[in-house]
Amino acid sequence: MREQEMADRLEIGELLARYAYAVDSGDWERLDLVFTPDAVIDYTSAGGIRGGRDEARRWLAEVLPAWPGRQHLIGAMSVRFDGDEAEVVASFTDTLAPTRRTVAADTPGFVRGGGWYRHRLVRTTYGWRSRELVEEQTWRTVR
Template sequence: MDDRETADRLQIAEVLARYAYAIDSGDWDLLDEVFTPDAMIDYQTAGGIRGTRAEAKIWLADVLANWPGRLHLIGATRIAFEAGEARVSASFADTLAPSRELVSADSKGLIQGGGWYHHRMLRTADGWRSRELVEEQSWRTIQ
């Protein structure tokens, strides 16, 4: 692995971290630093929408308001560079809680799940950005 590939991998890891932070904090405009303006985002396996970056931001803000306690962990990441793009698959685990306050583990509305985020990323003038995200929901529990 040369220095350029190492730098690319670190920058892509930062994009994944930025995505998790945007979702968990509700900083929806930070998603502009994750996705290209024409990105297609697909949350259908989790019961969500498939839409543009702008549509996804509106949908996320509306739906996730019901779970103010949020934590996404990004784990095993596979990056394959091909023809100026990067195919990125990263495992995730998430918890959505009905409150940011202490709640019992059996509280109604607590959701936990996991799966894979599959990105198609491009190097842009502003750094790596995702042009496509497909969430592959592997499991989900709901209280």
């Protein structure tokens, strides 16, 4: 593996972590550091919307406060480079909790799930950014 490819893979891993942190912390402005202004984001497999970056930001800000305890974990990542573009498939699991306090695991309101994030990335002057995200939810449990 070439040095540039290793650096790109590290930067892409940071991009995915930045996305997870933005969603989990509610720092919606941080999504500007993840997506291009014209990005298309598709959450329909999880019952969400398909729209542009700003539309997705508004939707997340409206829906996710119902679960103040949020944590996304990004796992296995596959990257295929094509010049200044890349296709990334990364596994994820997420937990949405009705509170940030310590509660019993069988407390109603917990949502857990997982699947794959499929990103189409482009190298910009500011680093790698996602031009498209398709969330492919493969499982979900609700308590």
